[in-house]
Amino acid sequence: MTPDLTPFDIAAASALLFLGAGLSLVLSLHVGRGLLVAGARMVVQLVVLATLLGLIFAAANVWVTLGAMAAMAVFAGFEVLARQDAPAGRRWTVAVGAGVMIGAGWVVVLPALALLIEARPWYAPQVALPVFGMVAGSSMTGIALALDTFSTAIRRDVRIVEARLLAGHTRGEALSDPVRQAIRTGLMPTINAMSAIGLVTIPGMMTGQILAGADVMQAAKYQMVLMFLIAGTSVLGVVGAVHAMARRMTDHRHRLRLDRLRTGE
Amino acid sequence: MIAADEVRIATGRVVSLAVARGEGLVLAGASGAGKSLLLRRLADLDPGAGRLTLDGRDCAAISAPDYRRRVALVPAEPAFWRPSLRDHAPDADFEAVGLDGARPAAPVTSLSSGERMRGAIALAVARNPQVLLLDEPTGPLDPRATGVIEALLLRLTAAGTAVILTSHDPEQPRRLGFRLLSLP
Numbered sequence: 001m002t003p004d005l006t007p008f009d010i011a012a013a014s015a016l017l018f019l020g021a022g023l024s025l026v027l028s029l030h031v032g033r034g035l036l037v038a039g040a041r042m043v044v045q046l047v048v049l050a051t052l053l054g055l056i057f058a059a060a061n062v063w064v065t066l067g068a069m070a071a072m073a074v075f076a077g078f079e080v081l082a083r084q085d086a087p088a089g090r091r092w093t094v095a096v097g098a099g100v101m102i103g104a105g106w107v108v109v110l111p112a113l114a115l116l117i118e119a120r121p122w123y124a125p126q127v128a129l130p131v132f133g134m135v136a137g138s139s140m141t142g143i144a145l146a147l148d149t150f151s152t153a154i155r156r157d158v159r160i161v162e163a164r165l166l167a168g169h170t171r172g173e174a175l176s177d178p179v180r181q182a183i184r185t186g187l188m189p190t191i192n193a194m195s196a197i198g199l200v201t202i203p204g205m206m207t208g209q210i211l212a213g214a215d216v217m218q219a220a221k222y223q224m225v226l227m228f229l230i231a232g233t234s235v236l237g238v239v240g241a242v243h244a245m246a247r248r249m250t251d252h253r254h255r256l257r258l259d260r261l262r263t264g265e
Numbered sequence: 266m267i268a269a270d271e272v273r274i275a276t277g278r279v280v281s282l283a284v285a286r287g288e289g290l291v292l293a294g295a296s297g298a299g300k301s302l303l304l305r306r307l308a309d310l311d312p313g314a315g316r317l318t319l320d321g322r323d324c325a326a327i328s329a330p331d332y333r334r335r336v337a338l339v340p341a342e343p344a345f346w347r348p349s350l351r352d353h354a355p356d357a358d359f360e361a362v363g364l365d366g367a368r369p370a371a372p373v374t375s376l377s378s379g380e381r382m383r384g385a386i387a388l389a390v391a392r393n394p395q396v397l398l399l400d401e402p403t404g405p406l407d408p409r410a411t412g413v414i415e416a417l418l419l420r421l422t423a424a425g426t427a428v429i430l431t432s433h434d435p436e437q438p439r440r441l442g443f444r445l446l447s448l449p
Contacts, residue, residue, distance in 0.1 A: 074372065160345035166308060168334035169354075177346070254329035255310055 014039065020140065053129065062123040069132045073101040076140040083144035086151045086261045088248045097143055097246050101136050104236035108229050109135055118224055134205065138190065138230040139237040146186025146238045150245050153178035153262055161256050169252040179246050186238035189233050197227065266308065266427045267336060267396045274302040279315070282446060289418065289428045289443030293435075298448040301341060304398045307429065308338035312412075319395070337394035341401045343385030345373040350384040357391035359384065363413040365366040374444040375441030386414065390421065397421060401429040403437070415441055426437070 024032035056068050073257045077098030087093040109132050114122035117131070137161060154161060164174035197203055202210070205226050209219035251257055268283040275300040284290050292300045305311045309324055309332055313349050317324040324332050347353050350369040359369040362383040367377065369384065375386065382405050389397060397418075403411040418441060428443070438445040 006405075009292070074447065159340070159342060161348050162340070163328075163344040164346055165310065165387070166333055166338050166340070168330045170330050251312065253309055253325075254333075255312060256418075 011236055014043075053125070055238055056125045056129065060121075060125065062121075065123045065125045065128050068125065068129055069136075071100075072129075072133055073098040073105065076101050076136050079140055080144040080147065083172055084148050085152065086155065087147075088151065088260055089262060092248060093147070095239055096248075097140070097147075097218040098245070100143065100237045101139055101233075104139065104233045104240060106137050107236065108232040112225065112229050117222075126142040128203075129155065131229070134226060135229050137235045138193070139233045140191050142234045142238045143241045145189065146182045146242050147245055149183035149185040150178055150242055151249075152183050154249060154256065155258065155261070157256065158256065164255055165256065171246070171254040171256075174254070174256075175246045175250070178243055180240045182245075183238055184240065187234060190234040194227055194231065197223075203227075230246055267429075269303075269307060272303075272306050272316070272317060272440045273441045274306050275311065275355055276302060276315070278448070280448070283431055284427045285374045285426045286395075286427055287422050289422045289441055290430075290444050291438040291441070291443045292431045292448060293433070293438070293445060294430065294448035300448055301400050303448070304340075304429065305402050305432065307396075307398055308333060308336055310335040310338065314448045334392055335391055335394055335399065335407060336396040337389040338398040338412065339382070339385045339389045339402060341404065343381050345381075345384075348372055350376075350388065353388050357387045357398055361390070361417055362387045365412050379407070382406065383410065383414065386417070391418070393402045394426065396427045396429070399428070401431055401433070403432070403434065 017035055020035050021032035024030065024035065036236075056064055074094070077094040081087055081090060081093045084093060098265055109128070110122070113119045113124075113131065117127060119127040122128075124132070134236030154175070161174050165171070203223050206219040206223040208222075209222060210216060223253075249257055249260060266284060267410075269281055271279050271281050273279050276297075276390075278299050280299075280303055282290070292303065302311065306313055306315075307317065308427045309317060311327060319327065319332065319335060327335075345353060349372060350357070350359065357369075359365065364380060364383050364387065367388075368380060373381065373384070373416055382402060386399065386402060402418075403414055406414060410438070415437075418430070420426050422443075430443075432438070437443075
């Protein structure tokens with residue numbers, strides 16, 4: 001079981017941050033202010049998160065849990081937007097990022113909560129929100145990477161895409177190479193995470209369970225389930241988002257519409 | 266055969282034209298006049314106001330891939346998505362554009378700009394379009410290759426294909442016997 005941490009314990013740990021800031025001053029690294037501000041943000045954000053989670057856990061209501069998941073997906077949508085060099089419209093990118101995460105996340109996570117993890121009730125926020133958060137966070141990285149790769153590829157290969165359209169190919173055929181490239185790139189973080197897991201670090205959920213006193217093998221099994229959920233959500237989310245963007249970047253007359261990209265914003 | 270009724274191109278210019286079956290038209294005008302944009306609009310590659318018709322049918326009534334198979338555009342800088350010209354269309358007549366020997370099977374990255382243009386023309390002709398649009402087809406070609414392409418265009422119009430091309434060569438409309446339309 002994890003012991004209760006007192007404010008003194010946290011203050012003692014934060015001394016390491018001040019040590020880092022001091023070193024920055026001595027070595028003229030100019031990162032001391034950044035370290036302290038990031039540390040302060042981390043404390044405030046975690047306190048706010050814990051307070052909100054406390055309220056949601058106390059409510060233990062299915063709609064509150066689903067609403068919290070949707071809110072997490074919307075924040076992830078903004079994060080996807082922030083990682084685009086040339087988004088296909090700001091609102092559109094946030095909507096698609098959040099939409100595919102809600103869609104793919106719910107399709108994968110909700111049945112897993114009910115049937116595999118056997119949370120009681122299935123929407124128990126103590127289980128549902130951390131699992132959804134880990135799944136959405138990992139999928140978000142893949143979706144952001146995939147959309148950015150797609151917009152880069154169609155701008156770079158615009159003449160090839162248009163040559164295929166001029167040869168009478170449909171927009172799906174003309175964009176097949178950029179779509180494939182974007183999906184492959186978007187799934188690389190998930191593939192790499194599964195390949196390297198356990199070699200360098202003990203993964204997050206497993207670490208949490210071990211610290212909470214769970215059996216190590218049981219913790220490993222939960223980690224496996226989580227990674228399969230992440231992989232499933234990433235595949236559905238990346239494929240859905242890239243195909244949505246392929247539709248967005250063309251019109252009903254099978255024309256490439258680069259004018260819909262927002263560059264330099 | 267193909268008609269553009271007050272089509273607006275990206276420069277803001279509004280153009281109307283009609284080219285009949287077997288007719289040839291040369292679009293002339295200074296750089297920036299909108300010749301290439303007009304060809305893109307005729308190929309329905311850019312959106313814009315105005316009406317395009319093919320054989321009297323509104324182009325919107327024809328599926329876009331089908332329309333572009335019937336109205337083929339060869340851009341000024343052709344691009345390819347397969348390793349060689351031959352890989353795009355094994356049955357294309359590359360000799361008709363003066364590409365013989367191993368050139369059609371060579372990697373497209375090893376071709377000169379003139380060979381790429383001639384290859385793109387051969388690939389467009391292989392699709393047997395009703396209307397052939399060409400953006401500066403002889404711009405990157407030497408006089409001999411220009412003659413080969415002009416002879417091909419004359420054979421196509423004689424066979425009933427409507428041909429519209431852009432050109433900066435003031436003698437080309439006369440050599441081809443094509444109508445001239447100057448964009449101011």
